[in-house]
Amino acid sequence: MADGGRDLLVRFGGEFADVLIERARGSWLETADGRRILDFTSGQMCATLGHSHPAILDAMRDAGDRVVHLYSGFISSDVIGLARDLMSVLPPALSRALFLSTGGEANEAALRLAKLHTGGHEVLAFTGSWHGMTAGAASSTYSAGHRGYGPAMPGSMVLPTPNAYRCPIRHCRDRCDLTCLDVGMELADAQSTGAQAAVIAEPVLSVGGVVPLPEGYLASLRRRCDERGMLLILDEAQTGLGRTGRMFAFEHDGVAPDVLTLSKTLGGGLPLSATITTSGIEQDAFDKGFLHFTSHVADPLPAAVGRAVLDRVVTEGLAARAETLGRRLRAGLDELQTRHEQIGDVRGAGLMLGVDLVRDRESRTPDTEFGTAVTRRCLELGLNVNIVKFPALGSILRLAPPLTISVEDVDLGLEILDRALTDAREPSAAAGGRHAAAR
Numbered sequence: 001m002a003d004g005g006r007d008l009l010v011r012f013g014g015e016f017a018d019v020l021i022e023r024a025r026g027s028w029l030e031t032a033d034g035r036r037i038l039d040f041t042s043g044q045m046c047a048t049l050g051h052s053h054p055a056i057l058d059a060m061r062d063a064g065d066r067v068v069h070l071y072s073g074f075i076s077s078d079v080i081g082l083a084r085d086l087m088s089v090l091p092p093a094l095s096r097a098l099f100l101s102t103g104g105e106a107n108e109a110a111l112r113l114a115k116l117h118t119g120g121h122e123v124l125a126f127t128g129s130w131h132g133m134t135a136g137a138a139s140s141t142y143s144a145g146h147r148g149y150g151p152a153m154p155g156s157m158v159l160p161t162p163n164a165y166r167c168p169i170r171h172c173r174d175r176c177d178l179t180c181l182d183v184g185m186e187l188a189d190a191q192s193t194g195a196q197a198a199v200i201a202e203p204v205l206s207v208g209g210v211v212p213l214p215e216g217y218l219a220s221l222r223r224r225c226d227e228r229g230m231l232l233i234l235d236e237a238q239t240g241l242g243r244t245g246r247m248f249a250f251e252h253d254g255v256a257p258d259v260l261t262l263s264k265t266l267g268g269g270l271p272l273s274a275t276i277t278t279s280g281i282e283q284d285a286f287d288k289g290f291l292h293f294t295s296h297v298a299d300p301l302p303a304a305v306g307r308a309v310l311d312r313v314v315t316e317g318l319a320a321r322a323e324t325l326g327r328r329l330r331a332g333l334d335e336l337q338t339r340h341e342q343i344g345d346v347r348g349a350g351l352m353l354g355v356d357l358v359r360d361r362e363s364r365t366p367d368t369e370f371g372t373a374v375t376r377r378c379l380e381l382g383l384n385v386n387i388v389k390f391p392a393l394g395s396i397l398r399l400a401p402p403l404t405i406s407v408e409d410v411d412l413g414l415e416i417l418d419r420a421l422t423d424a425r426e427p428s429a430a431a432g433g434r435h436a437a438a439r
């Protein structure tokens with residue numbers, strides 16, 4: 001086997017990182033050759049409680065002793081329990097849940113519900129969106145993956161990503177006045193055949209460059225959906241379960257969606273997702289014969305894990321913790337910005353922060369090469385931060401450690417990032433080696 005066995009695998013997103021992971025616990029990973037890596041991406045943004053949290057392992061063992069998987073027409077007490085637990089922290093209108101495995105699947109179900117309920121098929125999504133790789137979700141994923149796979153779903157349309165640091169319509173600078181939403185809606189209305197079904201949106205665009213929706217945007221979007229009879233679908237794959245400092249990011253704006261999708265953070269590392277809607281939409285879809293069978297719909301074991309994750313987020317006050325630690329991380333990044341010219345912008349919410357690396361602060365030209373060098377150097381030094389990889393955005397570091405991370409590890413991550421920013425700027429002066437804590 002050449003390349004340590006990597007030649008046996010399909011490369012699904014560029015080359016694999018040059019490490020082999022043997023173990024993951026809490027906020028730390030351990031490689032086969034004994035190196036430690038502080039994980040500032042919570043795995044693939046899923047390890048809400050950190051890796052292999054005892055509550056998750058207990059839930060898996062307990063469910064394993066009882067029931068793991070069932071015929072799709074059967075339900076288990078854990079599935080009812082998870083629905084009940086979620087509804088205890090959601091607005092009362094969101095009262096019906098469907099449990100699936102991945103974020104793409106949850107969005108697929110949300111879009112199918114919206115189409116069946118409204119009778120339309122036109123769906124708007126942000127230019128910087130990522131909603132998954134299944135056909136419907138991928139049709140509404142504009143940050144990457146459109147070229148080479150044939151036609152998207154008819155009726156798929158974009159809305160400009162309201163990024164005030166790089167205004168999509170070259171109108172604002174640093175403060176979005178929502179003109180991009182006016183323009184986007186005008187364009188969508190002009191293209192519409194009278195079959196508008198939904199807008200699907202992330203409250204903080206992640207792959208799109210860690211862009212929180214500007215103040216007032218979600219309320220305005222909600223109103224515009226209502227005016228057109230479109231459903232508002234919020235995808236809280238990354239933002240749900242406390243990450244932004246609230247249980248759900250939509251709480252910051254006091255705007256509830258018609259359909260909410262949860263995934264990544266809900267399973268804490270296991271494949272679990274949810275599509276949650278109102279009883280009115282559920283009833284209408286049911287009356288119209290809503291069909292969304294999958295092999296793992298409503299599986300008991302992941303539901304038991306979801307209950308354990310949610311329980312910990314609630315009982316340990318992890319949303320408030322994300323806010324407090326997020327403030328500390330943010331302050332540290334703001335301080336780094338005063339010393340590193342290449343940091344053009346720091347943004348995000350709670351423990352979901354982005355660092356926008358630029359060639360110079362005036363032009364704000366993304367510095368992809370520098371971004372790649374910084375992440376590579378971080379990994380050498382023992383910190384995993386992930387860069388948003390796509391061409392227009394290959395310069396934005398995404399920082400989203402587990403909500404259980406210690407204060408010391410937040411500070412350590414900042415220390416390593418500081419050194420990586422310096423070393424990547426002056427590679428010849430970089431002294432190799434690893435950070436002491438990561439040896």
Ligand SMILES: Cc1ncc(COP(=O)(O)O)c(C=O)c1O
Nearest residue numbers: 102103104130131132202235237
């Ligand atoms: C906001 C958002 N929605 C949906 C998805 C897709 O989830 P999955 O990869 O579990 O299908 C992702 C994955 O990155 C995501 O970031």
